[in-house]
């Protein structure tokens with residue numbers, strides 16, 4: 358099983374052990390700095406920690422940790438140039454599987470500029486992007502995200518994440534891959550299964566988004582096991598459990 362969106366930087370080794378022994382093989386860890394950011398050096402240090410430290414920490418417990426780096430929309434109060442330079446380097450060296458997570462949160466001018474620039478880098482280098490949609494104002498921000506995405510990058514490179522039943526109709530026919538986040542305060546197992554039941558298994562990736570906020574490191578496992586218990590076809594469950602992620606990210 359693959360958990361397609363996490364923030365392992367703020368999680369414990371015990372979580373890695375629990376995930377691995379529960380059947381998770383691969384975890385994608387994204388950039389997001391939940392504390393006060395003094396400057397871009399602090400942010401670069403966060404990115405380097407995911408890349409060089411969390412990958413090794415996870416491996417000790419059997420987990421294959423893949424990395425997505427970028428400037429999170431809530432971390433945009435920095436000079437982004439140093440981070441752009443490093444993103445080119447990470448892509449060139451095949452150190453990251455995507456730019457992420459990026460997106461919009463409060464719709465400030467800086468957020469738009471940094472989001473757009475990262476989409477341009479991704480399109481230019483044929484790199485996948487993982488795009489965050491906020492808890493608040495999701496529909497309005499999603500509509501802005503779609504405009505910026507459609508003007509700057511091939512939708513085939515794009516995962517739009519944290520999609521729920523209220524906004525799924527806005528993105529289901531647009532050629533993006535869609536992320537379902539099963540996390541306390543976002544969506545529960547039944548709601549995720551309801552979406553899969555209604556829209557099919559082909560377009561979706563599953564994740565816990567585990568971070569410093571209330572999270573369940575086993576939410577992907579619980580969703581897959583529940584689908585199994587409800588007798589969904591093995592071939593369909595496999596898509597959401599790992600096949601779609603392997604195909605999309607070329608894992």
Ligand SMILES: [Zn+2]
Nearest residue numbers: 387389458566
């Ligand atoms: Zn996230």
